[in-house]
Amino acid sequence: MAETAGRLERLRPYRAVLASRARSQRAYRANFAVDLVSSLLVGVVELAEVWVLFTNVTALGGMRFNQILLVFGLADLAFSLADLSFGHLDNLPDFLRAGTLDVFYLRPQPVLAQLITSDISLRRLARAAVGAAAMGAGLTTSGVTWSPHAAVLLVLGLVSGYATFAGMFVLAAGLQFFLLDGAEMTNAFVYGGRYAATQPASVWTRPLKLVFGFFFPMAFTAYLPAVAILGLPGPQWLPAWLGWCAPAAALWSWATGLLCWRWGLRHYQGGGG
Amino acid sequence: MRATARVYWRLLAAGFRRQSAYRLAALGGLVANLTFGLLKVAILFATVRAAGGELHGYDTASMSTYVWLSQGLLGSVNLNGRTDLALRVKDGQVAVDFLRPVDLQAATLATEAGMSLFALIPRGLPSVLLGALVVGMRLPSNPVFYLLGTVSLLLGIVISAATVYLVAVAGFWLVETRGLQILYMLASGFLGGLYVPLALFPGWLRAVAAATPFPSIMMDPIDVLSGLGGEAHAAGLVLAQLAWLAGVAAAGQALTRAGRRRLEVQGG
Amino acid sequence: MNSAVGSGAIIETDGLTREFRVRDGRRKRLLTAVDGLTVRVEPGEAVGYIGANGAGKSTTIKMLTGILVPTAGRVLTCGLRPVPDRRRLARQVGVVFGQRSQLWWDLPVRESLRILAAIHMLSRAEENDRTAELVEQLELGEFLSVPVRQLSLGQRMRAEIAAALLHSPRLVILDEPTIGLDVLSKQRLREFLIGERRRHGTTLLLTTHDMGDVERLCDRILVIDHGRLAYDGDLPGLSRTVGAQRVLVVDLAEPVPDLTGLDGATHLSSQAGGLRQRLAFDAEKTTAAKVLAAVSGQAEVLDLTVEEPDIEDVVRRIYAASR
Incomplete structure (x- = not known):
């Protein structure tokens, strides 16, 4: 009991900031409505880009449209939720330019934990809803044989996918300390990563499989769990059983992310920033 | 003499240093651009192959041309809807712009077009060259397409600036243009053919796109430059672009006048 | 060495030094921002x-x-590193x-x-x-x-x-x-x-x-x-170190060259091509009126203010005195 209370107390600083951010976003109702609709449309247009391809062909990379819906849905749901809770790490270059990162040093919590909980973008819930709907449609129309296995894979894939994308945001933030004006470079694996995650990895060339299959483990966020759930064989280098390894990808993503963040912070404290 | 030479050397070095900041930004943009390009190549090549090697006139080589030209154009046409002018309209600083003895629309378009042209050097050309080098692409042999293509490219850049200008001046009437800006971003990317060439769209959606200026920003210059559909088709596209430019420019001019009147009546 | 540690000082630094590598054109240069600072605040x-x-x-x-890591030396704030x-x-x-x-x-x-x-x-x-x-x-x-x-x-x-x-x-x-x-x-x-x-x-x-x-x-x-x-x-x-310095600021009718040769006053700076000049004088040796008279001999004075020395001047004087 006392231990739980202590832990809750330790989270109080983070809760206070997040609750306040969430309140202030909903305070301006008209703005928030516009944000929600915009975010919803972003999700819809991204889905439409995939759908357009399937008006020309029946299968891509060995997957029909309803199967791709599962990949797209898993990827976009996980990414939108990661974006909701970690996306503001993208603002780090502004903090670095203005010197406002220093303010975080004056507070008795770890800098990264403060940055992560410094904001929350509730509008991304609308885009997550598009992902959830696509995932639901994919699951119900592609003839998944339900089993405990499939259910575990789905949950495992979603949670790991969320964590993997979140780790990518941390990795990008760590690199910002070095990239400075070249901040856009991290878009390649953060937003490029999201785009890759919605694709059937079977269409990738070998270098792409290496980069987005393993180094930035995007195939593990949606494609591999989906292939395992659907009972499809994976392509060369990416067999279906790897779908079970999604948590390992999440761990790898966070390991590289935290390592980079540590390097970045050291660089900053060393005065190179 | 030596002192003068040193001054110029210093200026040169300072300019070089200033440029190096942009070089880093350009490099960052280029890496992101190439990554997206490679992913587009993967999915679009798979689509062409799934269709039997040819799809609405595209084979893999011409699809590659589409991908890298579109990635190259990305830094030079405005597909995000954000402009400095929108901010100036919002905070009222545009009243100062109206005091200058130049036409607000013409001045804005000229500045935007200048920046867009410059972006071709660090962003546009390297994207196309590297894409061609890594993936390969087909380019037309007939010089007419390069001539028409250059005109079409310039028109695309100006139409983009003139269309996004409409979003900015809508701020004279709307308190918040952010919703409109995001709408522009989504429509210009999707209907402009950023992710999938418009030829692959179903007929009704192609018709929707054709009713907007967005295809003339990106898709048309790409079609003209890649020589798909022949010379007459290319010339027709350029003429259509001219018509769109006249249309959006006239709309911009009308909105600017009305907005200025509104500003003068309300006193800012 | 450690005798001073934890002895109750709020700030305690010993030879605190911080260098930065700055880019100067293509060369890299070492800039010492803080150089061997030893201070104790109770x-x-x-x-x-x-x-x-x-x-x-x-x-x-x-x-x-704790935002920056020192290059050399020790620092304790509130007894903590x-x-x-x-x-x-x-x-x-x-x-x-x-x-x-x-x-x-x-x-x-x-x-x-x-x-x-x-x-x-x-x-x-x-x-x-x-x-x-x-x-x-x-x-x-x-x-x-x-x-x-x-x-x-x-x-x-x-x-x-x-x-x-x-x-x-x-x-x-x-x-x-x-x-x-x-x-x-x-x-x-x-x-x-x-x-x-x-x-x-x-x-x-x-x-x-x-x-x-x-x-x-x-x-x-x-x-x-x-x-x-x-x-x-x-x-x-x-x-005492700096001297009882005061500064006379004069606005002149016409731009004139820096008023350097005045009796009992030293020229600090000029603005607007010499229209406004700042002159330092030692209040114990001369008066503002005397300096003003000296200035008037060389140019027409439109306006004047007497100000306390600013930090930049104080630092400059200390620097000059320590040479």
């Missing part, structure tokens, strides 16, 4: 830390608070950066203070008592529910100080707290800081360009120049 002291722009003040503050013990130190130090807000731009002041209370884990009673005290002393009541972005500069600075002092830190570091404030706001702020120090025994370290801050608030002055400690002592001592 609890309850009020120290003015002054120096020209780029003298190393901000770098020192960043090393004291700032970098490894940063989080513990944060509970005992409050910092006001003139240019970097700690408040939430879009939130009312009251809510910013509530969040900061949670961040510093204050109990409900501590939070209420301290907030009430600060609201009263800093006169925040009138704008507590106004979003920070709508505050005037003076109001914002008061709110910033409340934010930095909410957790009752033992050491308060203020970086240019009165910059840009009008005379009345400056006065109020200084009175608050004097009162806070009297009530709680808080140690103050402030950087400033305003000699008024130093005169009213500080009983000890550290002058830093090119990263080195150039003076450590009280204000009368500083005046």
Whole structure:
């Protein structure tokens, strides 16, 4: 009991900031409505880009449209939720330019934990809803044989996918300390990563499989769990059983992310920033 | 003499240093651009192959041309809807712009077009060259397409600036243009053919796109430059672009006048 | 070596040094921002830390608070090592950066203070008592529910100080707290800081360009120049070192060359091509009237003001004296 209370107390600083951010976003109702609709449309247009391809062909990379819906849905749901809770790490270059990162040093919590909980973008819930709907449609129309296995894979894939994308945001933030004006470079694996995650990895060339299959483990966020759930064989280098390894990808993503963040912070404290 | 030479050397070095900041930004943009390009190549090549090697006139080589030209154009046409002018309209600083003895629309378009042209050097050309080098692409042999293509490219850049200008001046009437800006971003990317060439769209959606200026920003210059559909088709596209430019420019001019009147009546 | 450690000093540095690698064209150059700083500040002291722009003040503050790692030397703040013990130190130090807000731009002041209370884990009673005290002393009541972005500069600075002092830190570091404030706001702020120090025994370290801050608030002055400690002592001592310098500013009818050859006065600077010139003179040896007469012999004077020497001049004089 006392231990739980202590832990809750330790989270109080983070809760206070997040609750306040969430309140202030909903305070301006008209703005928030516009944000929600915009975010919803972003999700819809991204889905439409995939759908357009399937008006020309029946299968891509060995997957029909309803199967791709599962990949797209898993990827976009996980990414939108990661974006909701970690996306503001993208603002780090502004903090670095203005010197406002220093303010975080004056507070008795770890800098990264403060940055992560410094904001929350509730509008991304609308885009997550598009992902959830696509995932639901994919699951119900592609003839998944339900089993405990499939259910575990789905949950495992979603949670790991969320964590993997979140780790990518941390990795990008760590690199910002070095990239400075070249901040856009991290878009390649953060937003490029999201785009890759919605694709059937079977269409990738070998270098792409290496980069987005393993180094930035995007195939593990949606494609591999989906292939395992659907009972499809994976392509060369990416067999279906790897779908079970999604948590390992999440761990790898966070390991590289935290390592980079540590390097970045050291660089900053060393005065190179 | 030596002192003068040193001054110029210093200026040169300072300019070089200033440029190096942009070089880093350009490099960052280029890496992101190439990554997206490679992913587009993967999915679009798979689509062409799934269709039997040819799809609405595209084979893999011409699809590659589409991908890298579109990635190259990305830094030079405005597909995000954000402009400095929108901010100036919002905070009222545009009243100062109206005091200058130049036409607000013409001045804005000229500045935007200048920046867009410059972006071709660090962003546009390297994207196309590297894409061609890594993936390969087909380019037309007939010089007419390069001539028409250059005109079409310039028109695309100006139409983009003139269309996004409409979003900015809508701020004279709307308190918040952010919703409109995001709408522009989504429509210009999707209907402009950023992710999938418009030829692959179903007929009704192609018709929707054709009713907007967005295809003339990106898709048309790409079609003209890649020589798909022949010379007459290319010339027709350029003429259509001219018509769109006249249309959006006239709309911009009308909105600017009305907005200025509104500003003068309300006193800012 | 360790005898001094933990002996109760609030700030203790020994040979504190910080170098930066800066890019100069293609070459890389080593810049020493803080150079062998050895200083000891006792609890309850009020120290003015002054120096020209780029003298190393901000770098020192960043090393004291754990934002920057020293290149060499030792530093203890509140008996803690700032970098490894940063989080513990944060509970005992409050910092006001003139240019970097700690408040939430879009939130009312009251809510910013509530969040900061949670961040510093204050109990409900501590939070209420301290907030009430600060609201009263800093006169925040009138704008507590106004979003920070709508505050005037003076109001914002008061709110910033409340934010930095909410957790009752033992050491308060203020970086240019009165910059840009009008005379009345400056006065109020200084009175608050004097009162806070009297009530709680808080140690103050402030950087400033305003000699008024130093005169009213500080009983000890550290002058830093090119990263080195150039003076450590009280204000009368500083005046003796620098000389009882005053500055006569004259606005002339026509631009003239720098007025360098005047009797009893030295030329400090010229503006607008010589239309406005600043002349320093020693108040013990001559008078403003005599200097003015000398100037009038060379040009027509339209307007004049007599000002106290500013920090830049003081530092320049110390630098010249130490040669």
